[in-house]
Amino acid sequence: MTEKxxxxxxxxxxxxxxxGAFVRHQENxxxxxxxxxxxxxxxxxxxxxxxxxRSATLRKLFLPVLAIAATLLLLLVxxxxxxxxxxxxxxxxxxxxxxxxxxxxxxxxxxxxxxxQVRTTYLAGDFSTAATTGERLLSLPxxxxxxxxxxxxxxxxxxxxxxxSQYFTGLIDPPGNFTTEARYYLGLSLLSSGxxxxxxxxxxxxxxxxxxxxxxKAQALIDASW
Amino acid sequence: MxxxxxxxxxxxxxxxxxxxxxSVTESTSMSALxxxxxxxxxxxxxxxxxxxxxxxxxxxxxxxxxxxxxDQRLFEKVFFVHFExxxxxxxxxxxxxxxxxYDATMDAYLHFRSLLVAKKINYGNLRxxxxxxxxxxxxxxxxxxxxxxxxxxxxxxxxxxxxDISTEDYDLLSRAFQSLGSDCRELLKAFYYARRSLKEIAHxxxxxxxxxxxxxxxxxxxxxxxxxxxx
Numbered sequence: 345m346t347e348k349x350x351x352x353x354x355x356x357x358x359x360x361x362x363x364g365a366f367v368r369h370q371e372n373x374x375x376x377x378x379x380x381x382x383x384x385x386x387x388x389x390x391x392x393x394x395x396x397x398r399s400a401t402l403r404k405l406f407l408p409v410l411a412i413a414a415t416l417l418l419l420l421v422x423x424x425x426x427x428x429x430x431x432x433x434x435x436x437x438x439x440x441x442x443x444x445x446x447x448x449x450x451x452x453x454x455x456x457x458x459x460x461q462v463r464t465t466y467l468a469g470d471f472s473t474a475a476t477t478g479e480r481l482l483s484l485p486x487x488x489x490x491x492x493x494x495x496x497x498x499x500x501x502x503x504x505x506x507x508x509s510q511y512f513t514g515l516i517d518p519p520g521n522f523t524t525e526a527r528y529y530l531g532l533s534l535l536s537s538g539x540x541x542x543x544x545x546x547x548x549x550x551x552x553x554x555x556x557x558x559x560x561k562a563q564a565l566i567d568a569s570w
Numbered sequence: 571m572x573x574x575x576x577x578x579x580x581x582x583x584x585x586x587x588x589x590x591x592x593s594v595t596e597s598t599s600m601s602a603l604x605x606x607x608x609x610x611x612x613x614x615x616x617x618x619x620x621x622x623x624x625x626x627x628x629x630x631x632x633x634x635x636x637x638x639x640x641d642q643r644l645f646e647k648v649f650f651v652h653f654e655x656x657x658x659x660x661x662x663x664x665x666x667x668x669x670x671x672y673d674a675t676m677d678a679y680l681h682f683r684s685l686l687v688a689k690k691i692n693y694g695n696l697r698x699x700x701x702x703x704x705x706x707x708x709x710x711x712x713x714x715x716x717x718x719x720x721x722x723x724x725x726x727x728x729x730x731x732x733x734d735i736s737t738e739d740y741d742l743l744s745r746a747f748q749s750l751g752s753d754c755r756e757l758l759k760a761f762y763y764a765r766r767s768l769k770e771i772a773h774x775x776x777x778x779x780x781x782x783x784x785x786x787x788x789x790x791x792x793x794x795x796x797x798x799x800x801x
Binding site: 383 | 642646650651653654657667668669672673676679680683684732733735740743744747758759762763790793794797798801
């Protein structure tokens with residue numbers, strides 16, 4: 345068309361055709377924009393497809409379904425915590441249940457005599473005395489690993505968590521007959537001293553094969569809320 | 571590619587008859603195009619007003635007069651209510667996407683307005699004509715002519731094929747047009763877009779028709795000169 349418009353001999357009809365086409369196209373484009381705005385604003389019709397409207401039934405169901413979903417979500421979030429027992433309360437109960445092991449015997453020797461004193465004072469609730477007596481007992485060459493465990497327990501009940509942990513750790517490495525119990529009590533000592541993370545980690549090391557009862561107790565403490 | 575006025579006039583007289591004939595023959599196959607709000611875009615509508623978007627013949631003449639005066643408001647009021655219906659028809663009938671239906675309907679509306687201004691459409695079955703034009707524009711946009719072989723090319727026959735103007739030339743012409751004085755721009759728009767005769771323009775401006783004709787020639791010469799300078 346450029347060539348045509350540059351032609352000095354362009355006929356009036358051709359000029360009309362070109363200029364007319366241009367003017368109509370230009371004005372139509374202007375009108376198109378105006379109509380697009382008008383359709384959008386006054387008739388809610390736009391070139392971009394609008395998402396389909398929800399049906400009335402769906403709209404009615406929307407709020408109840410939303411409420412149910414929100415309730416379920418809340419339960420899902422908070423129910424485990426509501427159902428989980430309080431760890432500290434559980435720990436206190438577990439501590440109160442601890443008894444020292446060993447068969448009561450006639451106190452014919454110093455060792456046996458000291459073992460009886462430990463037991464007696466422990467059962468009387470005098471955990472400090474039991475611990476002090478246990479220290480004396482453990483210094484004797486004939487003291488056993490069970491005496492070390494009981495001494496650790498006495499310290500644990502007396503609130504001497506550092507000493508208790510020390511005796512329990514000694515029973516874990518190297519492993520012996522009371523390794524599982526020592527690990528369990530070490531876990532309790534750490535939990536009692538406020539070192540929750542380390543205490544739970546220690547309890548997690550207890551396997552089901554180590555003993556059903558102690559494993560269940562450890563798991564209960566692990567699952568408790570802390 | 572512009573069909574002469576004489577050819578258009580002959581065609582239009584034939585077209586009105588053809589349109590009426592088609593509206594009867596196709597009423598069985600396209601009996602009722604269901605639309606939203608239970609409105610029916612029926613090609614077999616009995617009332618003349620139903621076939622003409624509720625317009626009576628005097629109202630139609632008033633609409634034409636408004637358009638020729640450059641006032642689109644009545645056109646918009648009457649026809650925009652049916653814009654979405656027309657889109658829905660294309661979506662349903664031709665499986666047009668929303669965007670394609672919108673574009674084709676918009677093209678048809680612009681084309682329809684232009685034909686009304688050019689007095690190339692008579693009162694008769696406007697609803698049917700507009701719908702067919704929308705389908706025709708959709709066809710053009712999709713360039714899937716074979717699917718639409720059953721549809722006569724009304725729009726093409728109505729002589730609206732324009733001279734091809736490339737985008738580049740269009741931009742140059744736009745710049746040249748903006749450089750014209752406002753008198754020239756208004757005169758060219760009145761003549762080419764509002765399709766008013768030079769005599770009508772001269773009468774409104776209380777001038778002689780030859781003076782307006784000369785002014786138009788000068789405006790086109792100036793536009794041509796600006797265009798050549800820009801290109």
